[in-house]
Amino acid sequence: MSAIDLTLIGIGTGNPEHLTLQAIRAMNAQDMILIPRKGPGKADLAELRRAICDEVLTGKGTRIVEFDLPVRDERTADYRQRVDDWHDEIAGAWKAAMAEYPEASRIALLVWGDPSLYDSTLRIAARLRPAPRVAVIPGITSLQALTATHAIPINEIGAPFLVTTGRRLRNEGWPVGVDTLAVMLDGDCAFTALDPAGLHIWWGAYVGMAEEITCAGPLADVSERIVRMRAEARERHGWIMDIYILRRH
Template sequence: MKLTLIGIGTGNPEHLTLQAVRAMNAQDLILIPHKGATKDDLAQLRRDICGQVITNRSTQLVEITLPVRNESTADYRKRVDDWHDAIAQVWQAAIAQHPGAENVALLVWGDPSLYDSTLRIAARLHPALKIEVIPGITSLQGLTAAHATVLNEIGAPFIVTTGRRLRDEGWPLGVDTVAVMLDGTCAFQTLPPDGIDIWWGAYVGMKEQIIESGPLADVCEKIIARRADARAAHGWIMDIYLLRKS
């Protein structure tokens, strides 16, 4: 059996590459993860994308319910490892119910290589399993496109990090540009704002897209408020931002 991990961009069906469309139509089985009622939009988006591009009537869509991460363990890495083990077991059980499926796929937000654990979870399955990766447009690309800006200054490095690390460790050393993902607490508000510009976006590339930019001191509170309103309206939020020292 072959497991194909297909990058589907940030939720816009037009982000699919021709390679992704061909791969989706070559599958016997596509697993659709479900993360509970508050995030049903994410599962529905995957179903909608499949409905728009799959013409192979033999391709089956199978919804799977993902386990919730146990937050009671103090060790963050152990919490994540245990959670990934549990997800791998759910995948395996779903695949086992379709013994005739030779080509199975998962649709991955953005690209499987960037702050996504699908490849790590797939590695927990049978060692003989062949894994194929189809790249996709990332939220970083969606963000810079939405703001018509670039990630890096000429010849300069940048760092991609998480909100937790920005909050706990402050501005990374040696760079003037920081891209921040997986930030549930608006970690940018912990930084001294003077001399920092921000480009922020939520649901980038989707019809719900909202963006803000400007000096951090000027737009910090506005971003926090817009983020809270959007999360309340949709029940979930996926956002990302770029910070640069002036």
């Protein structure tokens, strides 16, 4: 595979109105856009990307190429090793998809939210050989969409906040030195492991999308409701993407 120009385009949370003009121009400048398929349980994610392409591509010069995203092997005990191996497999899947049209030199991937926030697309791109020339088009993050839908600022005046994962919150507890946390990638509702006294939560799933659901209030009052809403939404859609902010008073 000869050197290519690879553009990673942040597309927000799946709402076509989250696309910037820069993103739309970049999509229309591509020879190829890669769309991952994550299996039947997450077919909506590929469909959303297709719908975005249908809506904003104005010409017929951009090919849409779909590929099956490898499944992470959870049998390896070391989490970091599991992720590294998975990223190697994904890079291989990208390379195979790109090879379908070797004449394509401008290739893009549509990235949920923004490639800079808890997303590994840039790390996977770095594994390609020969190394592509990489450009990033920023997108609206799920964190921005969450604060917008709840109409709140992420930080208190002059105070820091921390963006972390559900895994770290559950395993390590509340980090020292901050009173506001933004928690992503939490498949197990790690907030249920905290002492809820003095904590307020702003939660949302599918933020910015037609399926958006939200809940906010003192953690002691709404924790069980969020767990129930999350389980019901996952059962209904087959997948879920959610995020929340916790603030200690």
